[in-house]
Amino acid sequence: MPEPEVDTRRREIAGVLTGEFQSPSPDQVLENVLENVLLFLTSRRDRNAVSLVCKSWYRAEALTRSDLFIGNCYAVSPRRAIERFRRVRSVVLKGKPRFADFNLMPPNWGAYFTPWVTAMATSYPWLEKVYLKRMFVTDRDLELLAQSFPAFKELVLVCCDGFGTSGLAGIASKCRQLRVLDLIEDEVADDEVDWISCFPESGTCLESLIFDCIECPINFEALERLVARSPSLRKLRLNRYVSIGQLYRLMIRAPQLTHLGSGSFSSSDIVAQGDQEPDYISAFAACRSLVCLSGFREIIPDYLPAIYPVCANLTSLNFSYANINTEQLKSVICHCHKLQIFWVLDSVCDEGLQAVAATCKELRELRVFPIDAREDSEGPVSEVGLQAISEGCRKLQSILYFCQRMTNAAVIAMSKNCSDLVVFRLCIMGRHRPDHITGEPMDEGFGAIVMNCKKLTRLAISGLLTDKAFSYIGKYGKLVRTLSVAFAGDSDMGLKYVLEGCPKLQKLEIRDSPFGDAALRSGLHHYYNMRFLWMSSCRLSRQGCEEIARAMPGLVVEVIRNENEEDKDGFEILYMYRSLERPRIDAPEFVTIL
Amino acid sequence: MQDFKFDTMPSNTADQSPDSGTTAMSLKDTELTLGLPGGAQVVIVGGKSCSKRGYTDTVDFRSRCCSGESSAKAEQVDWPGNEISGPGNAPDSKAQVVGWPPVRSGRKKALKSCKYVKVAVDGAPYLRKVDLEVHRSYQQLLMALETMFDCFTIRRNDLEESKIMNPVNGAEYVPTYEDKDGDWMLVGDVPWNMFVESCKRVRLMKSSEAIGLAPRTPSCTSTT
Numbered sequence: 042m043p044e045p046e047v048d049t050r051r052r053e054i055a056g057v058l059t060g061e062f063q064s065p066s067p068d069q070v071l072e073n074v075l076e077n078v079l080l081f082l083t084s085r086r087d088r089n090a091v092s093l094v095c096k097s098w099y100r101a102e103a104l105t106r107s108d109l110f111i112g113n114c115y116a117v118s119p120r121r122a123i124e125r126f127r128r129v130r131s132v133v134l135k136g137k138p139r140f141a142d143f144n145l146m147p148p149n150w151g152a153y154f155t156p157w158v159t160a161m162a163t164s165y166p167w168l169e170k171v172y173l174k175r176m177f178v179t180d181r182d183l184e185l186l187a188q189s190f191p192a193f194k195e196l197v198l199v200c201c202d203g204f205g206t207s208g209l210a211g212i213a214s215k216c217r218q219l220r221v222l223d224l225i226e227d228e229v230a231d232d233e234v235d236w237i238s239c240f241p242e243s244g245t246c247l248e249s250l251i252f253d254c255i256e257c258p259i260n261f262e263a264l265e266r267l268v269a270r271s272p273s274l275r276k277l278r279l280n281r282y283v284s285i286g287q288l289y290r291l292m293i294r295a296p297q298l299t300h301l302g303s304g305s306f307s308s309s310d311i312v313a314q315g316d317q318e319p320d321y322i323s324a325f326a327a328c329r330s331l332v333c334l335s336g337f338r339e340i341i342p343d344y345l346p347a348i349y350p351v352c353a354n355l356t357s358l359n360f361s362y363a364n365i366n367t368e369q370l371k372s373v374i375c376h377c378h379k380l381q382i383f384w385v386l387d388s389v390c391d392e393g394l395q396a397v398a399a400t401c402k403e404l405r406e407l408r409v410f411p412i413d414a415r416e417d418s419e420g421p422v423s424e425v426g427l428q429a430i431s432e433g434c435r436k437l438q439s440i441l442y443f444c445q446r447m448t449n450a451a452v453i454a455m456s457k458n459c460s461d462l463v464v465f466r467l468c469i470m471g472r473h474r475p476d477h478i479t480g481e482p483m484d485e486g487f488g489a490i491v492m493n494c495k496k497l498t499r500l501a502i503s504g505l506l507t508d509k510a511f512s513y514i515g516k517y518g519k520l521v522r523t524l525s526v527a528f529a530g531d532s533d534m535g536l537k538y539v540l541e542g543c544p545k546l547q548k549l550e551i552r553d554s555p556f557g558d559a560a561l562r563s564g565l566h567h568y569y570n571m572r573f574l575w576m577s578s579c580r581l582s583r584q585g586c587e588e589i590a591r592a593m594p595g596l597v598v599e600v601i602r603n604e605n606e607e608d609k610d611g612f613e614i615l616y617m618y619r620s621l622e623r624p625r626i627d628a629p630e631f632v633t634i635l
Numbered sequence: 636m637q638d639f640k641f642d643t644m645p646s647n648t649a650d651q652s653p654d655s656g657t658t659a660m661s662l663k664d665t666e667l668t669l670g671l672p673g674g675a676q677v678v679i680v681g682g683k684s685c686s687k688r689g690y691t692d693t694v695d696f697r698s699r700c701c702s703g704e705s706s707a708k709a710e711q712v713d714w715p716g717n718e719i720s721g722p723g724n725a726p727d728s729k730a731q732v733v734g735w736p737p738v739r740s741g742r743k744k745a746l747k748s749c750k751y752v753k754v755a756v757d758g759a760p761y762l763r764k765v766d767l768e769v770h771r772s773y774q775q776l777l778m779a780l781e782t783m784f785d786c787f788t789i790r791r792n793d794l795e796e797s798k799i800m801n802p803v804n805g806a807e808y809v810p811t812y813e814d815k816d817g818d819w820m821l822v823g824d825v826p827w828n829m830f831v832e833s834c835k836r837v838r839l840m841k842s843s844e845a846i847g848l849a850p851r852t853p854s855c856t857s858t859t
Contacts, residue, residue, distance in 0.1 A: 143734030200739075226741060254741065281745075307751050312762045314755060341751050341764065343835065361742075364749040364768075366832070368815060386746070412746055414738040415731060443736060470736040527735065552734075 072097050079105040104128060111135065112572050114152055114176065115597065116620045119160035131170035131195075132161065138575050138616060139525075140550050141175060142200060145577055145614070147601065149629050154178040154203075162189035170195040170221075177201070180208035180232075187215035195221035205230030206257065213239035220273070223251040231257035238263040242270075249276035253302045253336060258282040268294050275330075278302025281338035284309035285321065285347075292324040301328070303336030306344055306363075321347035335359035335384075342369045352376030356403075359384040361410045367393040374400055384408040387422040387443060394426035398433025406439040406464075416471050420445025424452075424477075431455035439464035446477040447504060452486030456493040465490050466501035472528045475505040482506055488513030491521070498545075501525035511535035515542025526551040533560035540564035550575040558585025561615075565589070568596055573618040581615055589617070590635035597624050598635040750831060756784050756839040757808070767831045773823050777810070780839070799839065809845040812837045821845075 065073070079101055082088055085108070092102040107130040111117060114136045123129075136152025154176045161168060168190045178201050186193070193216045206229065212222065213236050237260050240247070245267070252259075259282060268274060268291050275298060279288065283304030292298070321344065325331070331351045340363045353376050360370070361384040370389040374380075380401045385393070387409055394409070407430060409422055423446040430437065431451070437459040447469050455462070467487075475482055483504035491497060491514050498520050502510065506529035514521065515538030522545050530536070536556040539546065540563050549571065557580035568574065568589075583600065590598040601614040612633070624634040750768040763783050770776045777799070781788065788800060799808040810822035814833040822830070822837065 140734065140737075142739050143737045144740065145734045226739065228741070308753065308762070308764060310764065312753075314760055314762045338745060339749065339751050339766075341753060343753070362745055362749070364746070366815070410742065411736065411738065412749075414736050414743055414746075416736065443738075468736055472732070472735070527737070553732075 068097070072101055075101040076105050083108065085110050107131060109133065113618050113620075114157070115622070115625050116572075116618060118622045119157045121621060123160055123164045127164075128167075129165050130167060131172070132157075132165075132168065133172040133174075134176060135174045136176040138548075138550065138573055139175075140552065140575055140577070145552065147629070147631060150601070150632065151625065151627055151629070152176045153627060154182045158182045158185050158189075162186075166190065167192050169193060170197075172197040172199075173201055174199040175201065177203040178208070179203050180205060180211070183208035184211045187211045190216075192218055194218050195223075197221065197223040197225070198227050199223075199225045200227065202228035205232040206234040206236045206255075207232040209236040210234045210239040213237070214241070217241060218246060220246050221249040222247070223249055223276075224254055225251060226254050229255045229257075233257075235260045235263065237267060240267050244270045244272075246273055247271040248273045249300075250274065251276060251278040251302065253278040253280050253304075253338070255280045261287050265290055265294065271295075274298065276300035276333075278335060279304035281305045285341075285344055286312075286319060289319040289321055289324050292328060296327040297330060298328055299330045300333040300357075301331055301336070303334065305339040306337040307339040307341045322350060326350035329354075331355070333357040333382075337363035340365065342366075345369055345373060348373065349376060353378060355380055357382040360389075361386055361408065364388055364412060366390070367396075371396045377401060379403055382406045384410070386410050386412045387420070388412045390421045391423055391426040391429070394422060395429040395433075398429040401434060402436070404430075404434040404437055407434070407437065408441040409443055410441075411443040411470065414443070414470070418445065418470065420470065424448040424450070427451045428454050431458040435459060436461060438462060441466040441468075441501075443468045443470060445470055445474070447474070447483065447486070448476045448478050449481065449483060449486035449489075450476075450478075452483070453489040456486075456489040460494060461496060462490070462494040463496050464499040465494065465497060466499070466525070467503055468501065469504040473505045482510070484510040484513065488517070491517040495520075497521060499523040502529055503527060504529075507531050508535040508538070511538040515539050518543050520545055522546060523548040524550070526554055528553045530554045530556065533557055533563075536560035537563040540567055544570075546570075547572045549573075551577070551579060553578045555580055558582055558588070561585055561589060565592055568593055568617070569619050571619065573616065575614065575616050577614040579615075583612065586615055586617075587635050595619055595621075599628070600633050600635065602631045602633070752812075752834055752836045754780065754783070754837045754839070757841045757844070758806075759784055765837070767834060772827055773830075776822075780810075780837075784839070807842040808839040809842050810837060811840050811845065 075098065079088075079091065082091065082105075088102055088106055092099045103125050104127060106126050107128060109122060109126055109129045109131065110133045111122065112135050114134050134154070134157060137146060137150065140146065141150070152175060154173060162185055166189070169192050171186065171193075172195075176198075178198065183204055186196070196212060196216075196219070204227075209222075209224075209229070212219070247267075250267075250271075259280065261283065264283075265287075268277070274295055277291070277295065277298055278300065279291070279302050281304060283291075285304070285306050285308060287309075288304050288306070292301070325347055328351060332354055334348065334351065334355055334357070337360060342365055345365070352373060355377055356379055358377060358380055359382075364386060366388060367390045370385070370393040374393075374396050377383075378400060381403050383397060383401060383404060383406070385397075385408070397404070397407075409426070411418065411420070413419065422442075422444050424444075427442060427444075427447070428451040430440075431454050435458055438461050440455075440462070441464075444467075447467065452467065455465075469483070476486075483502075484507055487500075487502050487506070487510050491500070497518065500514070500518065500521055500523070502525070508531045511530060511534070514524070518524075518539075521543050524539065524543070524546060526549075533556055535554070536551070537560050539549070540560070544567075546567065547570070552575075556576065561576075561581060562585070564574070586598055586600055590596065596617050597620045598615070598617040600612040601616060602612045628634060747768070749766070751764045751766050754763045754765050765776070765779060765783070767776070770779060781799075799810065800806065801808070811819050812822050812830070812834045813836050814820055815835060819838075825833075
């Protein structure tokens with residue numbers, strides 16, 4: 042923001058404060074009106090558009106933006122963000138690219154929360170919400186957060202690491218207004234601190250407490266007391282150290298829950314024989330508002346019938362940690378008519394998916410995870426399950442499907458039956474597997490998806506794929522924003538089709554595909570419109586990457602080596618992203634920024 | 636009095652280190668032979684198998700030593716494109732590639748042990764639970780039970796027959812299980828993987844009460 046205009050504004054505000062107030066000019070009035078109107082504008086895309094209208098609109102928008110979204114923590118510095126947006130209440134920060142989840146990125150690559158929390162601590166005193174994804178967060182960061190923001194209400198950490206239970210203890214004890222503490226798929230170190238006991242004794246405003254990812258025991262008695270003094274609690278997701286008997290005790294104290302993560306759903310290790318087990322069914326029956334159920338981390342299937350009373354109301358059911366078979370699933374799913382989101386393991390087989398298709402007519406999102414995530418595993422689900430789902434669940438919008446066998450016919454059927462699809466992610470686990478009936482590549486199936494699913498924005502492809510598949514994506518995938526490619530394509534043409542054909546492409550992650558420097562060059566016109574490009578184990582050369590770096594100064598081009606790699610010029614990963622800043626200085630030794 | 640037989644398996648399967656010289660064994664592991672069910676027995680010599688496989692062992696080679704270790708290796712920090720051979724991977728079974736399939740390691744770890752069933756013992760005051768996925772054979776399961784219920788020993792007469800008995804009162808026990816159809820069966824009648832799939836709970840029944848259960852055939856396993 043140009044300095045003189047900032048000074049003018051500051052003087053005006055100062056004038057109001059000191060009483061040297063003068064009647065506002067017409068321009069000023071308009072700006073005040075605009076600010077008041079903009080308070081109602083929440084969509085960040087709309088706000089970005091507003092900020093481009095003219096300088097005064099830019100200023101007004103900057104002053105009224107309360108929700109800051111930063112999709113790549115290295116695209117902008119904390120200082121720059123804070124200077125532009127002064128009155129932020131909520132921050133979303135995303136760090137590492139998604140392939141880091143699969144051990145493809147070396148540890149200690151970056152995405153540190155520290156510089157952000159340090160800067161915000163002094164500049165955003167009224168900060169209420171922090172949402173972090175794939176960031177490295179330390180206990181000190183959490184401590185600083187807890188100390189610096191008296192109005193702090195919500196902390197959501199997704200796929201983060203770097204902290205432990207001692208950091209959580211700080212949050213619990215110091216954030217007196219805390220309503221939401223959601224820890225989702227984080228790696229949390231066991232510091233042997235009883236963080237559950239650290240919440241204020243006199244009652245809390247907790248509405249959501251999610252800690253199912255924590256891999257260490259918690260103080261159950263303290264949790265029970267916490268639930269008892271948290272009357273606003275609606276969402277509670279327990280970790281696998283909570284037995285079903287303990288779950289029972291919590292449920293009878295909190296029948297108002299809407300979201301429940303059921304912990305282990307298993308008896309504790311030693312149970313007295315002949316002991317009367319609690320009436321689990323009535324505990325579930327008492328939770329009349331329950332709409333979202335998950336957990337089942339070490340399920341003893343005997344206990345499944347306990348959930349029957351809530352099935353008819355469920356809109357979301359997550360069985361993706363529950364090793365249950367077809368029959369066990371059928372006994373539950375037949376009641377779940379309202380289900381919209383369903384996550385499950387392939388242990389339920391095609392027949393289980395057929396049962397889902399028969400009952401869950403409102404299904405919007407399906408994820409089928411492999412119980413045995415290896416390339417040469419058996420694969421109990423196939424095109425049969427996919428076909429059934431496509432025929433039964435016509436409102437499907439999002440699917441993630443792991444399998445070992447697939448056919449083009451089934452994928453084509455889904456493209457025609459489920460025209461509302463926005464997300465289509467198919468993972469055929471064996472690399473380069475063709476249509477297992479015709480022996481042909483999977484080109485036609487994925488081609489049909491981009492052709493027929495007109496709302497598609499996210500696509501992940503797998504199986505044996507030639508450049509033809511990419512030509513389809515480039516030709517028809519006009520709304521595709523995220524594309525994930527692995528072990529696919531024949532030549533540079535594949536990547537070219539996509540870079541030249543997909544105007545909305547923002548996130549492109551590619552591994553082990555034969556795309557080289559020429560293909561990389563073909564995206565020069567588009568890279569500034571993208572959040573990032575990831576290419577690992579492809580056919581790139583260092584010179585090719587250097588060429589891109591020279592041609593596009595607004596891109597940060599990182600080449601990342603194998604830590605053991607002797608050859609200092611060799612690299613495994615190209616990770617490049619647009620940025621308003623000079624390249625980061627916190628990169629480790631095996632990262633070279635060109 | 637029922638004798639309890641097991642398909643014996645190399646006892647140190649679970650312990651094989653990545654670098655141990657187990658190539659010879661691993662090739663055998665992945666060999667698919669058409670033995671009659673319950674036919675060939677595995678002879679244990681120095682902890683390593685060196686002869687024909689039992690039926691259990693041929694049915695599903697994925698429960699071999701390479702399965703656990705390979706996926707564990709796949710989670711190690713190593714870089715894309717470096718194919719890692721798990722220990723005991725035969726040349727014809729695919730080496731696992733880092734980060735593929737794309738499932739988070741947290742999820743993989745959580746699913747590693749996930750087939751819990753209750754174990755009851757006649758006369759014992761406590762129920763326990765055991766994770767069937769963690770074990771690879773009846774032998775291992777029994778050893779785990781022996782540890783859990785320390786009032787028992789499993790007396791091995793020879794390599795093929797074992798008896799569960801309480802040395803204090805001399806009572807003998809028969810391991811039984813309830814299958815998914817609700818029938819009570821004798822443990823050991825079906826190939827291990829089939830047992831894991833269909834077992835709902837386990838009960839160590841006093842031999843004197845174990846009448847009416849399907850009689851065992853002299854050769855180890857029945858066809859299913």
